[in-house]
Amino acid sequence: MTTSTTSFPKVRIEEVASFVGQTVTLQGWLYNKRSSGKLHFLQLRDGSGIIQCVVFRGDVAEADFETAGHISQESSIAVTGTVKEDTRSALGFELSVQSITLLGEAKEYPITPKEHGVAFLMDHRHLWLRSSRQHAIIRIRAEIIRAIRDYFDQNGFTLVDAPIFTPNACEGTSNLFETDYFEDKAYLTQSGQLYMEAAAAAFGKAYCFGPTFRAEKSKTRRHLTEFWMVEPEVAFMDLAGDMDLAEDFVCFIVQRVLERRRPELAVLERDIAKLEAIQKPFPRITYDEAIAILNQNEMPVPWGEDFGGDEETVISNQFDRPVLIHRYPREIKAFYMKSDPENPKFALNVDMIAPEGYGEIIGGGQREDDLDTLLAGIQAHNLPMEAFEWYLDVRRYGSFPHAGFGLGVERTVAWLCGLHHVRETIPFPRLMDRLSP
């Protein structure tokens, strides 16, 4: 038999439905393998899906049959065969193999089909991403990010990237990562918000989307040291408008994931009904009402204190959709938050708490637009005035009411995927005590 030079269409597994009856070549990695004497069942993975390739001894060259029987897990292979519909396969299709080529052998792949511990999997995060569960999570994350961009791009916002290096510890609230900057100090950004306020004056509606950094020694399921945040800011919008925007935005994201990522949600065994319940309007309660709920549930919090994870969970469990908590005590919020003119001891801020105990996914509010009030606030917080001169210029030259918020991508992904911990929501998580791979 002479060597054939015939080549067949190279197809991705997600496309095989339109190649039924045709001979195609698939390229990918061996996910799993089962053998039964004169049959080898190869589960082939190519990033777009998994398909079962059936190698029958009578259909292939003896050397190819031997090869198929000895391919190790995660070796890369090219398989040529005929696409067939078959209800016995999870995908609904199979490949009847005619020839097979081993491209790159995998020796003793560490992640076996059995269970593993979190520490081991995190050490092998670069390989763990190949597994179906992690694959599903990252695809949903990608869809959420695309939805975020689509939402703002389609609603008149301009993308205005904020810097990663910042000259000072802006809000003075959280610990920042310090880095050497040509014999000077720079800090990794904790928020692009102040820059977005300047951008709102230039573009009316602006948003930034990028990584942010917090050097907090937080060891919880809701915290990363490096995470992604999207921050819209809108000129001439008040707190009520801000809440409308946040609500509409979150509904858009949830709908998009339900529309386009059903198979991935199924892999994760996510309760779809809980996501389908995410419809406008979201409940809106004040800080004082939230305190009352906590008192009713025997979890009293002294007035004037912020809520912890447990408190957020109790509040969110009262509702089947995200809850907006607005008007927190002025003292526990950042200096740039505008005070409520009706009652100055409250700030015009809002947090959105996700259902099912996933915690705060949005924080935002209306910004202080009065120059003198802002000057007093900076002094009261003992912040370096010279660092904020540019920020104060936004008030000096045509000040305007404006509001915005920041949405944490990883917490949103964890919520929509139904995950226990945010470390699985980002390809390569950075935690207090994990910097690799």
Next chain:
RNA sequence: UCCUCAGUAGCUCAAUGGCAGAGCAUGCGGCUGUUAACCGCAGGGUUGUUGGUUCGAGUCCGACCUGGGGAGCCA
């Protein structure tokens, strides 16, 4: 930073203070429809480090290291 739990084969875990074990993975063999396939055989160990108690320590005690869970801080 604090509390708590754990560390034994590549991985997941067993082992009354008394011979170091199993499943998966790996290698070899068997099976024509397997679904974390199954069956048989084989190789694979400085029990995290260190000091102590004891005739004897994987097991008990101290310190340290690493990791999990939680708290605080934070989003």
